[in-house]
Amino acid sequence: MAGANGVEGRRAERRILLGIGGVLAYAALSHALMLHAADRPWAAAALLAPGVLAGAGWALAQGRRGLLLGCTLVLAGLVAWSLAGSQASVQHLYLAQHAGIHVALGAVFGASLRIGATPMITGFARRVHRAGLSPAMAAYTRRLTAVWAGYFFAMAALSVALFAAAPWSAWSLFANLLTPASVALLFLGEHLLRYRLHPEFERAHWRDALRASWRPAAGEDGR
Numbered sequence: 488m489a490g491a492n493g494v495e496g497r498r499a500e501r502r503i504l505l506g507i508g509g510v511l512a513y514a515a516l517s518h519a520l521m522l523h524a525a526d527r528p529w530a531a532a533a534l535l536a537p538g539v540l541a542g543a544g545w546a547l548a549q550g551r552r553g554l555l556l557g558c559t560l561v562l563a564g565l566v567a568w569s570l571a572g573s574q575a576s577v578q579h580l581y582l583a584q585h586a587g588i589h590v591a592l593g594a595v596f597g598a599s600l601r602i603g604a605t606p607m608i609t610g611f612a613r614r615v616h617r618a619g620l621s622p623a624m625a626a627y628t629r630r631l632t633a634v635w636a637g638y639f640f641a642m643a644a645l646s647v648a649l650f651a652a653a654p655w656s657a658w659s660l661f662a663n664l665l666t667p668a669s670v671a672l673l674f675l676g677e678h679l680l681r682y683r684l685h686p687e688f689e690r691a692h693w694r695d696a697l698r699a700s701w702r703p704a705a706g707e708d709g710r
Contacts, residue, residue, distance in 0.1 A: 521581065521659040582650045585662045586643040593639030596632055606632035616688070627685055631677065638673060642666065 599607040609628040612620055620628065649658045681688055 515664070521663065522656055578650075578655060581662070582646065582658070585666070586646045589639045589643035589646065593636045593643065596636035596639065600629065600632055600636070608632040608635065621687060624685060624688060627681070634677075635673075638669075642669070 596607045599605060599610075606629045608631045609620070609625055612624065612628045616624075646658070646662065649661050
């Protein structure tokens with residue numbers, strides 16, 4: 488049984504690594520398309536649809552019906568706008584997608600901090616650490632939820648500022664390459680800091696944490 492679990496774990500890890508590789512390849516391709524074919528309808532569809540579909544998939548996995556409906560409406564609007572717009576309006580469309588996704592994520596994480604709700608990261612941690620969370624661990628995950636909410640809002644603001652003040656190529660570099668890099672750095676930095684500040688946290692494999700972010704906790708209702 489242990490051997491079978493190990494094989495399945497390695498397979499899951501390979502799938503996740505392939506997924507990460509796909510994300511990196513897509514980021515590089517997106518940057519190239521934004522520089523050389525931003526106004527082409529097919530390029531707009533290739534650039535816009537995956538992010539919205541990923542958001543819709545996460546909303547569906549979390550049972551968040553309102554967010555799922557919002558992603559569906561946004562996707563329809565993006566397609567219509569990309570087919571009808573000029574290059575300038577398509578560039579604004581890319582900005583709307585990048586900043587809008589970050590605002591939406593910031594709102595979801597921020598809303599989970601309201602009184603009576605389960606903070607987003609607290610819910611993730613409970614799915615990984617089956618033994619339960621101590622009060623200190625629960626407080627840490629609540630603060631971490633606030634950090635992620637602040638990060639998403641800050642990225643949206645920076646996206647708008649760069650779009651307004653910097654060349655298009657600089658904004659594309661930020662949106663397609665620096666954004667996923669900053670997410671990875673925040674994940675890694677938090678992982679290292681967590682066990683330094685809270686050694687009582689059970690050691691969890693990174694693939695378990697990733698799975699937890701896509702799996703709704705028992706008793707959490709969608710919104």
